[in-house]
Amino acid sequence: MSFITRGFSGRSRERDDRLPPGQTLVGDFPVLSAGPTPEVDTAEWEFTIRTESGAQHSWNWDQLMALPIEDVTTDIHCVTHWSKLGTGWRGVALDTLFEDVDTDYAFTMAHSYGGYTTNVPLEDLLDGKAWIAFEFDGEPLDPEHGGPARLLVPHLYFWKSAKWVRGLEMMEDDEPGFWEQNGYHLRGDPWKEERYW
Amino acid sequence: MTGHVDGNAIAGPLADFFSFDITTATGRCRACGTVAELARAMVYVSGAGTVVRCATCDNVLAVLVDTGERAWIDFGGVTAIEVRR
Numbered sequence: 001m002s003f004i005t006r007g008f009s010g011r012s013r014e015r016d017d018r019l020p021p022g023q024t025l026v027g028d029f030p031v032l033s034a035g036p037t038p039e040v041d042t043a044e045w046e047f048t049i050r051t052e053s054g055a056q057h058s059w060n061w062d063q064l065m066a067l068p069i070e071d072v073t074t075d076i077h078c079v080t081h082w083s084k085l086g087t088g089w090r091g092v093a094l095d096t097l098f099e100d101v102d103t104d105y106a107f108t109m110a111h112s113y114g115g116y117t118t119n120v121p122l123e124d125l126l127d128g129k130a131w132i133a134f135e136f137d138g139e140p141l142d143p144e145h146g147g148p149a150r151l152l153v154p155h156l157y158f159w160k161s162a163k164w165v166r167g168l169e170m171m172e173d174d175e176p177g178f179w180e181q182n183g184y185h186l187r188g189d190p191w192k193e194e195r196y197w
Numbered sequence: 198m199t200g201h202v203d204g205n206a207i208a209g210p211l212a213d214f215f216s217f218d219i220t221t222a223t224g225r226c227r228a229c230g231t232v233a234e235l236a237r238a239m240v241y242v243s244g245a246g247t248v249v250r251c252a253t254c255d256n257v258l259a260v261l262v263d264t265g266e267r268a269w270i271d272f273g274g275v276t277a278i279e280v281r282r
């Protein structure tokens with residue numbers, strides 16, 4: 001719809017159709033923290049996927065950097081009603097990390113340095129929908145934004161994009177993580193407004 | 198053995214309990230056993246909720262989520278809370 005047509009229609013403002021229900025656009029990037037910010041040196045950083053057989057697939061920082069790195073431009077939506085459009089990230093797709101992982105379990109628990117957890121179904125992590133991200137806006141991820149690396153699952157509310165991520169544990173059942181135990185929705189799809197139980 | 202009654206029976210006792218100023222209460226940390234006033238705990242306020250942590254060991258003592266219409270409170274990190282009359 002052109003500007004002039006919109007002007008004559010008498011409507012004050014077109015709602016951006018990239019904005020899920022109940023969300024408002026912000027320019028900045030509010031920080032949510034449930035605890036102190038862990039200071040994790042990339043020299044000590046490690047990311048591990050643990051399966052039901054006890055198998056552990058681990059990557060240190062150099063090994064992560066040696067994997068195919070993707071540029072991701074995506075909208076992000078926080079359950080506290082803010083959204084930010086077209087944010088720029090770099091990271092490694094979870095598809096890449098799961099290539100050699102053999103599991104029959106359909107759910108994961110993301111674990112972070114500092115103790116935070118959040119549950120994510122495996123299908124929400126695969127098919128180009130999730131990354132281990134280590135750059136935001138062309139800069140290394142700040143510790144307060146989850147650096148050195150965070151989970152990025154932008155099609156779900158942003159509490160699922162666990163900051164300071166250190167691993168994924170395969171789960172048979174969809175068990176609740178930190179916020180999910182305390183009122184937040186098990187899955188958290190912003191387009192369905194899955195905010196709370 | 199005696200039978201039980203339903204949860205309505207705790208309405209009175211709990212209303213009495215929660216009428217105290219909770220910050221003057223003490224709690225025992227489930228992780229490290231420290232007994233401390235809740236007012237001494239470390240509180241992290243985020244948009245998603247409020248997280249109360251033990252000042253001794255960082256364990257999460259309590260989580261509060263309040264949406265206005267709905268609210269949740271989790272005291273899973275304390276074994277007991279003492280209020281004084």
Ligand SMILES: [Zn+2]
Pocket residue numbers: 226227228229230231251252253254255256
């Ligand atoms: Zn403690």
